[in-house]
Amino acid sequence: MTGLNTSKTILITGASSGIGQALAERLAADGHEVLLVARSSEKLRVIVCGIKERGGHSHYMAADLADKNGLDALVGAIKQKYQKIDLLINNAGIGWYGHFAQMPWDTAQSLVLTNMLALVKLTHAFLPDMITRNEGQIINISSIAGDLPVQGVILYASSKAFVNNFTKALAREMTGTKIKITLVKPGPVLTNFYNHANESNGYHIPGESLGITVEQASRTIIKCIGSSRRVVYVPGYFAFMPWVDRLLGPVIDRLGPMIIPADKKGGVY
Numbered sequence: 001m002t003g004l005n006t007s008k009t010i011l012i013t014g015a016s017s018g019i020g021q022a023l024a025e026r027l028a029a030d031g032h033e034v035l036l037v038a039r040s041s042e043k044l045r046v047i048v049c050g051i052k053e054r055g056g057h058s059h060y061m062a063a064d065l066a067d068k069n070g071l072d073a074l075v076g077a078i079k080q081k082y083q084k085i086d087l088l089i090n091n092a093g094i095g096w097y098g099h100f101a102q103m104p105w106d107t108a109q110s111l112v113l114t115n116m117l118a119l120v121k122l123t124h125a126f127l128p129d130m131i132t133r134n135e136g137q138i139i140n141i142s143s144i145a146g147d148l149p150v151q152g153v154i155l156y157a158s159s160k161a162f163v164n165n166f167t168k169a170l171a172r173e174m175t176g177t178k179i180k181i182t183l184v185k186p187g188p189v190l191t192n193f194y195n196h197a198n199e200s201n202g203y204h205i206p207g208e209s210l211g212i213t214v215e216q217a218s219r220t221i222i223k224c225i226g227s228s229r230r231v232v233y234v235p236g237y238f239a240f241m242p243w244v245d246r247l248l249g250p251v252i253d254r255l256g257p258m259i260i261p262a263d264k265k266g267g268v269y
C-alpha cells in the first residue's frame with residue numbers, strides 16, 4: 001500500500017515490462033488511475049486490459065522517449081487528457097554492456113535521450129503544475145550503477161549519475177514545499193534488462209546472480225510514495241555503494257578487465 005489516502009493520477013514511463021509494469025499493476029490495484037507509457041503499444045494494451053478486468057483504472061500512450069518529436073507529442077497528449085499528474089515515475093531506461101569504443105552511436109544516442117533527456121523533459125513538463133498546487137511527487141528510477149563508474153557500463157552508469165545529481169538537487173530546490181522528489185537506486189532486479197543482454201551476448205552480466213524479484217523491488221518503491229525520503233536503495237543494503245569507488249577504485253581498475261574483457265561484444269539491456 002502507498003502512503004496516499006485518496007486516488008491519484010500516476011504517470012509511469014517504461015511500464016510495458018519489468019519494474020514499471022509491476023508498479024502500474026500494483027498502483028492500479030490500490031485504486032489509483034495509472035497512465036502507462038512505453039514504445040510497445042501491444043504490450044501496454046494487454047497490461048491495461050488486465051488492469052481493467054481486475055476493476056482498475058488505467059490508460060496507455062505508446063511513445064518513443066528517445067524521439068524528440070514523439071516526446072513533445074506525448075507531453076501535449078497527456079496535458080490534454082489529464083487535468084493534473086499527481087505522481088510522475090520516471091522509470092524508462094535502457095543500458096548497454098560492453099566497451100564504450102565498441103558502442104554503436106545510435107544506441108549511445110538512444111540511451112542518453114531515454115535515460116536523461118526524457119526524464120528531464122517530463123519533470124520540466126509536470127513540475128510547474130505541482131508547484132502551483134503545492135503537492136505532488138516525482139520518483140526517478142536510477143541505479144546503483146550511478147555510484148559506480150565501472151568498465152562495461154560507462155554510458156549507462158554516467159546517465160544514472162546524472163539522474164542522481166539532478167534528482168538530489170531538485171529535492172533541494174523543493175525544500176519548503178510539499179512536493180516530494182525521490183531518487184530510487186535499485187541493485188540488480190531480474191527483468192528483461194538481463195534477458196536482453198544474455199540474448200545479444202550469450203553471457204551473463206556480473207551481479208545478475210544477486211538479483212531480487214520485480215515484486216520485491218516494486219514493493220519497496222511503492223513504500224516511497226507519499227514518503228519524504230529523498231534517496232532509497234533497493235534493497236537497502238546497497239547504501240554502501242557510494243563508498244565502493246572511493247575506497248576500492250584501484251581494485252576496480254585491476255578487476256574490471258576480468259569482468260569485461262575488451263573483446264566482448266556489447267549488447268542492449
Ligand SMILES: NC(=O)c1ccc[n+]([C@@H]2O[C@H](COP(=O)([O-])OP(=O)(O)OC[C@H]3O[C@@H](n4cnc5c(N)ncnc54)[C@H](OP(=O)(O)O)[C@@H]3O)[C@@H](O)[C@H]2O)c1
Nearest residue numbers: 014015016017018019038039040065092093143188189191
Ligand atoms: N533490472 C535491473 O537490474 C535494474 C537495476 C537498476 C536500475 N534499473 C532501472 O530500472 C528501470 C526499469 O528497468 P527494468 O529493469 O524494469 O527493465 P525493462 O523490463 O527492460 O523495462 C524498461 C522499460 O523502459 C521502456 N523503454 C525503453 N526504452 C524506451 C523508449 N525509448 N521509449 C519509451 N520507453 C522505453 C521499455 O518499454 P518498450 O521497450 O516497450 O519501449 C520498458 O517498459 C530502468 O530505468 C533501469 O535503468 C534496473
